[in-house]
Amino acid sequence: xxxxxxxxxxxxxxxxxxxxxxxxxxxxxxxxxxxxxxxxxxxxxxxxxxxxxxxxxxxxxxxxxxxxxxxxxxxxxxxxxxxxxxxxxxxxxxxxxxxxxxxxxxxxxxxxxxxxxxxxxxxxxxxxxxxxxxxxxxxxxxxxx
Amino acid sequence: xxxxxxxxxxxxxxxxxxxxxxxxxxxxxxxxxxxxxxxxxxxxxxxxxxxxxxxxxxxxxxxxxxxxxxxxxxxxxxxxxxxxxxxxxxxxxxxxxxxxxxxxxxxxxxxxxxxxxxxxxxxxxxxxxxxxxxxxxxxxxxxxx
DNA sequence: ATTCATGCAAAGTGTTTGCAGTATC
DNA sequence: GATACTGCAAACACTTTGCATGAAT
Numbered sequence: 001x002x003x004x005x006x007x008x009x010x011x012x013x014x015x016x017x018x019x020x021x022x023x024x025x026x027x028x029x030x031x032x033x034x035x036x037x038x039x040x041x042x043x044x045x046x047x048x049x050x051x052x053x054x055x056x057x058x059x060x061x062x063x064x065x066x067x068x069x070x071x072x073x074x075x076x077x078x079x080x081x082x083x084x085x086x087x088x089x090x091x092x093x094x095x096x097x098x099x100x101x102x103x104x105x106x107x108x109x110x111x112x113x114x115x116x117x118x119x120x121x122x123x124x125x126x127x128x129x130x131x132x133x134x135x136x137x138x139x140x141x142x143x144x145x
Numbered sequence: 146x147x148x149x150x151x152x153x154x155x156x157x158x159x160x161x162x163x164x165x166x167x168x169x170x171x172x173x174x175x176x177x178x179x180x181x182x183x184x185x186x187x188x189x190x191x192x193x194x195x196x197x198x199x200x201x202x203x204x205x206x207x208x209x210x211x212x213x214x215x216x217x218x219x220x221x222x223x224x225x226x227x228x229x230x231x232x233x234x235x236x237x238x239x240x241x242x243x244x245x246x247x248x249x250x251x252x253x254x255x256x257x258x259x260x261x262x263x264x265x266x267x268x269x270x271x272x273x274x275x276x277x278x279x280x281x282x283x284x285x286x287x288x289x290x
Numbered sequence: 291a292t293t294c295a296t297g298c299a300a301a302g303t304g305t306t307t308g309c310a311g312t313a314t315c
Numbered sequence: 316g317a318t319a320c321t322g323c324a325a326a327c328a329c330t331t332t333g334c335a336t337g338a339a340t
Contacts (some may be wrong), residue, residue: 120273128265
């Protein structure tokens with residue numbers, strides 16, 4: 001919390017009541033909440049809190065490097081006609097998805113069971129930046145997303 | 146395509162014009178299309194094609210085991226104040242998705258780079274049957290989905 | 291003839307944006 | 316007092332659903 005407040009100050013960003021309350025709650029979360037969840041938790045403490053503020057605050061935190069985004073807004077489900085086990089490289093920059101075959105990963109044997117869940121197969125999703133997007137980033141000032 | 150047609154017939158599902166065209170196109174795709182993309186590609190060939198049909202067809206293919214879904218419908222972006230990764234258990238039976246935290250997986254260090262792709266993080270998707278569905282299967286006749 | 295798929299349009303989520311007003315620095 | 320944030324409501328993107336019609340077996 002202290003670190004977060006400092007990070008905001010450093011950028012000249014006001015520490016509003018809404019942000020303080022959201023931070024207090026968010027930084028304790030261990031369950032990677034969605035915006036809606038955080039809104040539900042904090043709204044009772046901040047009369048009139050708007051969902052938009054929650055969304056905006058969370059994105060600000062990501063920009064400040066105080067939070068990690070899991071997934072991307074506006075990202076659709078994609079489908080793959082290849083059903084054999086294979087893995088994916090998902091670009092955080094442009095959304096491109098490419099396949100990745102790996103003997104090493106294929107050699108792994110997943111656990112049969114995870115907390116009652118009967119595991120049948122697995123696949124790994126690597127997130128990062130594709131070649132094109134890497135090139136773009138290195139030119140301009142580094143800037144998240 | 147032949148295999149797909151057979152799979153449909155086996156289940157007594159009609160091979161409609163729309164499905165045929167969608168299949169013809171989809172099975173050739175190597176770029177993990179989203180529903181919208183497939184719609185754009187096929188709509189010119191099937192006058193009056195509806196988006197709903199595309200969505201429904203793709204989900205049918207997943208149920209038949211002819212396609213895999215990358216991502217989950219209705220999934221919101223989640224945020225994490227710890228820079229910690231987490232994984233997913235996806236039930237082939239009911240489609241439920243639950244989170245899975247694993248110290249062992251967290252300890253893994255992904256490669257920095259895969260064929261030019263700058264890896265930032267990864268997450269593992271385990272597919273199988275959740276507790277409820279496992280119970281159902283063991284009682285009733287096995288029934289894929 | 292039966293069964294299931296389709297199109298349409300409406301509704302449902304999750305998220306973003308423009309704007310006028312307001313709090314923070 | 317300047318700047319940036321907030322709430323509101325409307326817009327937006329993606330996806331699902333109900334229903335009457337129509338097509339495949």
